[in-house]
Amino acid sequence: MPRLRNLHMTLRYEDDVRLFPSRLARVGVLLLLVLAVWLPLSLKSDFQLGVLIDTATLAIGAIGLNLLTGYTGQVSLGHAFFIGTGAYCAVWFGGHEHQSLVVWLLAAAVVGGAIGAVIGPFALRLRGNYLAVVSLGLVFVGLHVFHNWRQVTGGPGGTAVTAPLKLGPINFARLKIGHTVYTRTQSFLLLVLLVLALCALLAKNIVRSRPGRAMQAVRDRDVAAEVIGVSLARYKIGAFVVSSAMAAVAGALFGAHQQFVQPDSWDIILSIQYIAVIIVGGVGTIFGPILGAFFIAVVPQLVNRYSSHLPLIAHSATTHGFQISRFEFNQLLFGLFIVAFLVLEPRGLAAVWFRVKGYFRAWPFSY
């Protein structure tokens, strides 16, 4: 049945839980890996490298949020708090204690996960709307702590992040291959792409196995899940732990890249940016957040770069009459993206991709 195989029906359980469902997928992932090594080493422009670094750090945090919101169905507006926690882990363990790269990244994951385990039990008692507002409260309480815990955060003025980027003989601040020395941005991009690949693999393995199915059962109907023997406590808290750990890793990398962090960065706008990423990319997929992260990272940069060609946008700090600043315009775009995608394409860019793929797979038939 050649036609049938082409249509790619999943006939066996083993096929359903495979890491790479088809040869095409294996080739695709291999190509992506090659691209992930080749891009950092060949791109020169700081603009392009910067967009890719933003994409990768956003994507790491968004994959975590997607495990929590997209797969387990727990609405969280508190992601910014965990991102900030991770950044200050980089400040403390990397900058202050001079620990190595692996140690401060793992420390961020452990601290983030531990705080997630403390917050998680709230989700057992609160659902939907109530949970959303409590997680919003977490951001405000977090901002207060970040403003006042001066030894670590440097107070409202911010603090420098001097976390070392050395992994054994490899220095991700100044990569050297043969006789070629690469810039900090190039080397750092390689590092974040490596972490992104690890996080994506971890997330994919979670969702294609038993915990992943349990999480989706909790999302779809938690009472029914509990009746068939899924432990709500275990999977809701577990989702919080993994998601916060990934958020903290993303925050640590973000801090190490920026080299300076301020408490005000970890506000509700950041949380909403992450939510925009998973909505635009596709809730409940692994590669969706990566697509969404690229989209959300590249659009503000393009706006900043080409604002002089766009009408209604002010180029200087002061605005005249019916004009808005670039910052405002980017916020407007976030709002529009969230609303437009949820109303018109609730499964995000991932759904567009599936549709295109399905069209070619069934070609020349229309379904």
Add this chain to the structure above:
Amino acid sequence: MNNFLQLCFAGLALGALYALIALGFVIIYKATGVINFAQGGLVVLGAYLVYNAHITWGLPFVLAVAFGIAGCAFAGALVERTVLRRMVGQPVFAVIMVTIGLLYIIRVGVSTVWGFDQLNLNDPWGIHAVDVGGIKVAVTDAWTIGLAALVLGLFFAFFRYSRMGVAMRATALDQEAAVAQGISARLVFGVAWAIAGAVATLAGVMLSTSGAGGVRPDIEFVALLAFPAIILGGLDSPIGAVVGGLVIGITQDLTAGYQHRYASFLGDGFSAVMPYVVMILILLVRPFGLFGTREVRRV
């Protein structure tokens, strides 16, 4: 003692403000079962509409407020008709996110038209204060408390005696059954959003005329502080919104007054996060707020 009473009264006024904002959340929640994060945007929009009518066009203050209420109610109904109606039947997560997206759109829209400057809405209430038994009572605060009481009374009467109010309660209870009885759920949703817009305008006016206010985009953030109030009181209870608002307001002002003396280790400006701390503590004990309806889950 006098200081304590003074702080309590200031907290009462602040709480009444929160209550006014919270009532807007409650009415939308009661009809549609969704927290409307865009409510803060409606508050800002209402305040600017009143400013535009009162200062730019020179209408008398009362007429300007009426204009603001009408305009903001229209905006609320418009948002419901164009965006939220398409979201019926979608998961809670999606609807919450749509309202957050709307908040951004309204916020940028407002600051595009009116800018970021602090605009002065003159002084409709007068800044003088009356001395009542040793406590200074600002006239603005008295007005805020009075207005909150009035709106609460109107809500009560509306839900109890008017056809639309009863229809709204029925829709909230069981949408399908209500529609089967001939109630237009669409009309109910539209009206709920319009009322939320109208209440938001009142809240916006009070926010921008009390204290060192002025009409400014920041008042949206004060609206975020009303969240603890509604959660505390229970999302679907108007009386809960008012009690929650008052509790939060008084706690916040007492914290501001005494925290630096007795608990300075909590850091500067702790009073700003105090509402959230109170909210989290109360939710641990009562997950559906003080007056909220407990959700029954049947297997």
